[in-house]
Amino acid sequence: MGQRILPLDLQIHMIVGVPKETVPGERRVALVPELVPKLMKASLDVVVQSGAGVAAGFVDPAYAERGARLEPEVFDKADVLLKVQPPTIEEIGRMKEGSVLIGFLQPYADAAAIKALAARKITAFSMELMPRITRAQPMDALSAMSTIAGYKAVLIAASRLPKFFPLLMTAAGTVTPARVFIIGAGVAGLQAIGTAKRLGAVVEAYDTRPAVKEQVESLGARFAELGLETKDAEDKSGYAKGQSEEFYRKQQQIMSKYVTNADVVIPTALVPGQRAPVLITEEMVRGMRPGSVIVDLAAEQGGNCAITEPGKEIVRHGVVIIGPVNLPSTVPFHASEMYAKTVTNYLAHLLKEGRVHLDLDDELTRGPLVTHQGEILYEAVKTTL
Numbered sequence: 061m062g063q064r065i066l067p068l069d070l071q072i073h074m075i076v077g078v079p080k081e082t083v084p085g086e087r088r089v090a091l092v093p094e095l096v097p098k099l100m101k102a103s104l105d106v107v108v109q110s111g112a113g114v115a116a117g118f119v120d121p122a123y124a125e126r127g128a129r130l131e132p133e134v135f136d137k138a139d140v141l142l143k144v145q146p147p148t149i150e151e152i153g154r155m156k157e158g159s160v161l162i163g164f165l166q167p168y169a170d171a172a173a174i175k176a177l178a179a180r181k182i183t184a185f186s187m188e189l190m191p192r193i194t195r196a197q198p199m200d201a202l203s204a205m206s207t208i209a210g211y212k213a214v215l216i217a218a219s220r221l222p223k224f225f226p227l228l229m230t231a232a233g234t235v236t237p238a239r240v241f242i243i244g245a246g247v248a249g250l251q252a253i254g255t256a257k258r259l260g261a262v263v264e265a266y267d268t269r270p271a272v273k274e275q276v277e278s279l280g281a282r283f284a285e286l287g288l289e290t291k292d293a294e295d296k297s298g299y300a301k302g303q304s305e306e307f308y309r310k311q312q313q314i315m316s317k318y319v320t321n322a323d324v325v326i327p328t329a330l331v332p333g334q335r336a337p338v339l340i341t342e343e344m345v346r347g348m349r350p351g352s353v354i355v356d357l358a359a360e361q362g363g364n365c366a367i368t369e370p371g372k373e374i375v376r377h378g379v380v381i382i383g384p385v386n387l388p389s390t391v392p393f394h395a396s397e398m399y400a401k402t403v404t405n406y407l408a409h410l411l412k413e414g415r416v417h418l419d420l421d422d423e424l425t426r427g428p429l430v431t432h433q434g435e436i437l438y439e440a441v442k443t444t445l
Contacts, residue, residue, distance in 0.1 A: 077107050077108075078128075088144045090142035102414060103414030108123045136154055147177075162403055191423055204399060210248035212387045217355045240326070242256070325348075336361040345365065354368075370385055409425075
């Protein structure tokens with residue numbers, strides 16, 4: 061008997077593929093077992109590469125028990141591919157032409173990969189570009205990962221500081237609490253403030269956006285008033301905007317006293333698509349007390365400290381300067397859970413009757429869309445390229 065051929069739209073369910081991440085040090089996975097049934101309820105088949113979740117604590121049987129199929133290869137099978145890190149050029153070459161990719165794509169920094177995705181007619185969504193609006197909050201992967209980075213930065217600082225964080229009353233005398241200065245009160249900064257306060261430190265924080273003062277103070281920190289005009293410090297999508305060189309120069313001068321008085325400084329200031337602004341000069345580092353610690357959360361974009369070395373811990377003028385990269389991967393279990401929820405929420409937003417439906421009038425669809433039908437669509441990326 062001949063094989064029955066079904067119409068294309070009825071022939072199979074769309075396959076969602078989840079590969080094992082290959083970037084060195086990456087331990088996260090883009091889908092966790094508990095979310096497999098959610099995708100299956102949306103008429104999707106789920107294929108997970110064997111071992112994809114092991115580094116994050118999610119073993120293969122856990123996926124199989126929830127209904128996922130385990131395969132040694134998923135790139136050539138997936139109609140929709142969910143990733144954490146951008147695919148390599150070799151991985152892009154293995155993807156189905158015309159398929160959909162959702163993940164962190166680093167569109168400003170990886171021009172060759174973006175070109176390769178367009179050439180293969182991949183519809184690629186970059187989670188970094190999710191607009192910061194109320195409707196997008198359940199899909200805001202960048203904020204989810206920033207929460208982890210802010211938390212872990214404080215733990216790193218506490219482990220390297222040759223002092224206690226909290227006030228201690230002991231038989232040997234009173235130990236004064238550590239002073240922590242957080243620069244930038246976005247998601248990472250606010251989480252850092254909360255974590256440092258829970259550890260008992262005295263915390264001060266600064267942000268160019270005066271509107272966050274109330275949030276800083278609600279966490280028990282003191283907001284540093286620099287007296288600088290910052291009305292246009294935020295763009296329409298909710299991200300911080302770059303300022304003029306003159307602004308940064310004045311900011312450095314006024315901020316110096318807060319930096320030099322601190323035992324720990326955690327700068328978090330990032331501007332999408334640009335080198336991180338230099339907020340801490342070498343002269344400011346020289347003025348800090350020996351043994352003080354800087355954990356530079358902007359290290360991956362050049363660093364907020366002038367002498368940060370990304371991925372390294374160095375000592376200059378008696379100060380420990382740490383430039384961590386990919387901090388969320390150091391908490392892979394919860395990072396994977398949080399990231400997977402944002403990605404599956406976004407995929408659910410794109411689906412209509414079990415198929416990816418692109419409504420380019422919807423800013424949630426249009427905003428993260430980088431490549432489609434052989435074209436590079438995101439204007440900022442096109443300019444960068």
